[in-house]
Amino acid sequence: MEFPQRIIKAGETDRAIVKAIQQRLLALGIGNFEATGTFGPKTTAAVKQFQALHRDRFGNPLVTDGKIGSITWEILFDNVVPVQETAPSDLLAKAIEVAASQIGVMENPPGSNRGKEVDAYLQSTNTPLGSFWCAAFVYWCFREAADQLGIANPVFKTAGCLAHWNKTQGKKVIKAQAINNPSLIKPGSIFIKDHGGGLGHTGIVTAVSDGFIETIEGNSNPAGSSNGIGVFRLKFRKINSIEKGFIIY
Incomplete structure (x- = not known):
């Protein structure tokens, strides 16, 4: 079934x-x-x-x-659903491609929220260097993707995860909707976690399978930290662990 x-x-x-x-x-x-x-x-x-x-x-x-x-x-x-890996638009596919090209980027020095690439992510959102940078990474990836496609970048310009959620004009899939119907989440979606106190974490979904998502995340680590040291591909996040939900442009 x-x-x-x-x-x-x-x-x-x-x-x-x-x-x-x-x-x-x-x-x-x-x-x-x-x-x-x-x-x-x-x-x-x-x-x-x-x-x-x-x-x-x-x-x-x-x-x-x-x-x-x-x-x-x-x-x-014993009913494993095939992994959904095809993005529904050229922009989302290109954003995943750009994000994948950054896997392995590390802070320099580790724990500093600095480094050549990290600085570029933060500068793309006019954010002070040394700030948390997961949301800036997402914005930078979509900006690069949009530039390569010759279109406007629709992603709200911010280095704040919750500011992105609150001010986006993209389609939102809230947590409850995503849990009930994982197929609503598409590759290229942006997940938004809320840790309370104005803090959060974000990244780009690259694949969806049942209640799990695969992601590429900046300012993370192999365990999925929200203040890690680089750009990583993660395969273990549960949809029900994403407190806010997903944004689809």
């Missing part, structure tokens, strides 16, 4: 989907109920048990909340 593009939980009205989930759980020896198509307390408990016993594709424990989102669905039904 394909993921129905919404979270399945207690009270679900599509009895056919619920029955399929129940039958799958019972086939795995989990749960003590009849497959009636009603998602009640026993089904919730069985889903939690399944989640407690299994891990996602990266080896991380599933969240034991009794709800079936895209990540639990993938493991439950």
Whole structure:
């Protein structure tokens, strides 16, 4: 079965989907109920048990909340969705290409938020050198892509992640929408994290698969830091970890 593009939980009205989930759980020896198509307390408990016993594709424990989102669905039904890697426009494709050309750029010295390339990212947004630079990196990538295509850069000019989210004219896909329907996120989308206190992190999505995104991020590190030392490609971010959502130009 394909993921129905919404979270399945207690009270679900599509009895056919619920029955399929129940039958799958019972086939795995989990749960003590009849497959009636009603998602009640026993089904919730069985889903939690399944989640407690299994891990996602990266080896991380599933969240034991009794709800079936895209990540639990993938493991439950052994149903890996093909990775979506094709950007829907020339601009988004070119922005990914430009971002990929910067992978391996490092601060000089590490931890300084400085360096030849880092300074160029910050200068593209008229931001003081030595500032956090993840959002400036995103802007610079789109500026370079737009210049190569001979078109105007539509990305809001800022080195602030949350300022970008608040002031963009691009299409927004908020977190809840993205969790329910990962297909709304397209390669070339810009993710916006919100850490509170006006701080955030951002990067460019290069691929989407179920509840995961692959990204290229500036001011990051292999663990996904929001104040790291270079430009990295990461493959493990969960859609539900992106607090604000996604911007699509």
